[in-house]
Each structure stands twice: as structure tokens, then as C-alpha cells.
Amino acid sequence: MAFERAAGIQVTDESGYQAYRDGMLPILARYGGAFRYDFRVSEVLKADTAQPINRVFLLRFPDAAAKEAFFADPEYKKVRERFLVSSVSSVTTLAEYEI
Helix, strand or coil, X not given: CCEEEEEEEEECCHXXXXXXXXXXXXXXXXXXXXXXXXXXXXXXXXXXXXXXXXEEEEEEECCHHHHHHHHHCHHHHHHHHXXXXXXXXXXXXXXXXXX
């Protein structure tokens, strides 16, 4: 079964976040993952978190094991540490589910 993860993030450095995306996309593709949706959010009307959100996206993987393998990949972790940590101030998982 395919597995999807919806997340909201607070991007604080657009160029750093773009470097993260450029670095992680080939790794994501190796695990069969892809962005299904990606939005810049101008206003959050309701949230169950105090974390700010200005970007919302939906990732799809072939299955939950592929998602776990992607996030555990050492190369992904290096890209995340180099670019995401300094360009995003918060990450909120909105939902994870099999379809």
C-alpha cells in the first residue's frame, strides 16, 4: 500500500530551503518517493500546534518501509543537517496514512 505524509513547516530561509530540496529530491526519488502537493501558506486560520507554518506539502512513498528507509538514509541525514536545520524553524507532521 502507498504511504503518504502531510507536513507543515516554517521556512525561515528560502535559499537554504531550496538547497535542501535540491539535495534531497534525488534521494527521495531513489526510494520511490515524490511530492504530490506543495503549498506556500499565507495565513493559518486554525492549527492544533503553536508551531508556525508557512509551507504545507504531501509526500507519497510506495509503502511505509520506503518512507522509513528514506528518513534513515545517511546521505539524506547529511543534506538535512546541512540545509534544513538552518532554513526551517519548525516541522509539524499533519498526518501519515496508508492508501
